[in-house]
Amino acid sequence: MRTVILSAALAAALSLPAQQTMVKPYQPSPGASVTQTVGNSTVKIDYSRPGVKGRKIWGGLVPFGEVWRTGANNATVITFSDPVKIAGKDLPAGSYAFFAIPGPKAWTLIFNKNIKQWGAYDYKPTEDALQVEAMPEVLAAPEEYLQFSVHLKSLEALRVELAWEKLSVGFDVTLDTPGLYWAYLEKTLAGARPEEHVPFLQGARYCLNNDVHLDKGMEWIDRSLKAKEVYSNLDTKARLLNKAGKKAEALATLQKAIDLATAAKTPQEYLDGLAKAKAEWSAK
Structure with missing residues (x-):
């Protein structure tokens, strides 16, 4: 009887598929992130970095007048740990897919509530939390790989910049850093x-x-x-x-x-x- 049980167990084990070897795909547009903390508040950007590779970017690979994911692969995601103002407009704390509609002279920057998107194929304007206008600027030197940066202007003001090929575009972020930190401090010390x-x-x-x-x-x-x-x-x-x-x-x-x-x-x-x-x- 014991032999029968062991034989059955062995047969069951042999029938299971072997564990598959997993190979991570090669990413020509590598992932990156940038984080800036001010007081107790954090701004984080998760994105992928496509390269120019000799291609025409603006008005070519990235068409004018169409929604763009501001990177590659998954949609770029910007996370604000606390409420902020973007170009003077209120935006609640949270994570947002960051899209843009580039134009020859002006861009529309979009903060969208659906962060689980590949590219901009599932983008819906009805899920937008905020749109702001921005003016692109010519870079002093070309940027081969797309790059986001966060510039600390003061303890209450940041500038987020996207730079790629020969252009950059960005937006201003302001926070009530003293008020937010004070609320955090009171809550923490109360406990x-x-x-x-x-x-x-x-x-x-x-x-x-x-x-x-x-x-x-x-x-x-x-x-x-x-x-x-x-x-x-x-x-x-x-x-x-x-x-x-x-x-x-x-x-x-x-x-x-x-x-x-x-x-x-x-x-x-x-x-x-x-x-x-x-x-x-x-x-x-």
């Missing part, structure tokens, strides 16, 4: 454990360094000190007190920070910074 001193210190430092929400910064630094008193949170509280005009209390707190930092053999550069603050506050 922090009372015994964690570092997150509350980080929140207080943000308030101090950016001169915003100073009352909340004081609340957070007190929670940090309650969890664990160290020279770094004493230093931060001293600076918040000084900013609030409470010089005597600020100097007393700063001295405690100096004593702990000295005992901890903190790098001299940090100690010098504390000494400088003490001298400046005392002179006023």
Whole structure:
């Protein structure tokens, strides 16, 4: 009986197809991605990079007046982790297929909600989230392989550029970085454990360094000190007190920070910074 069972099991195993060897296809238009983070917000572009290869691109391989996938293979996808403005127009957070309708003088740039597309064959205008107009510019030097880039203009403004062959086209992105980061910070610290001193210190430092929400910064630094008193949170509280005009209390707190930092053999550069603050506050 045991022989029969073993024979049946062997026959079943032999009848199963052998695992297939998988060969990744060669991609003449390799995939690429570019990411830029500002505050706690991220812009990411996933795309493929076709080459010019001696071909006429604009008005040729890429016809004027037709929807184009802005790359090769799958449609290019742009992801915004937070709400943004594109050329001054609102666009909710999310991922979008990025298409364009090139023209000899002006382009239409399209953010489409259907990101699961090969090329632009299934493109439907009814799925558009936003369209904006853009003007192409002549590149100083030709770009053989299509390339997206994200240029950081400020902590609240980006410029996304597509460059290929002899042209580039782009759009401006603006974000409420301070507001978005503040919302993130409040939400994160609302869930922090009372015994964690570092997150509350980080929140207080943000308030101090950016001169915003100073009352909340004081609340957070007190929670940090309650969890664990160290020279770094004493230093931060001293600076918040000084900013609030409470010089005597600020100097007393700063001295405690100096004593702990000295005992901890903190790098001299940090100690010098504390000494400088003490001298400046005392002179006023």
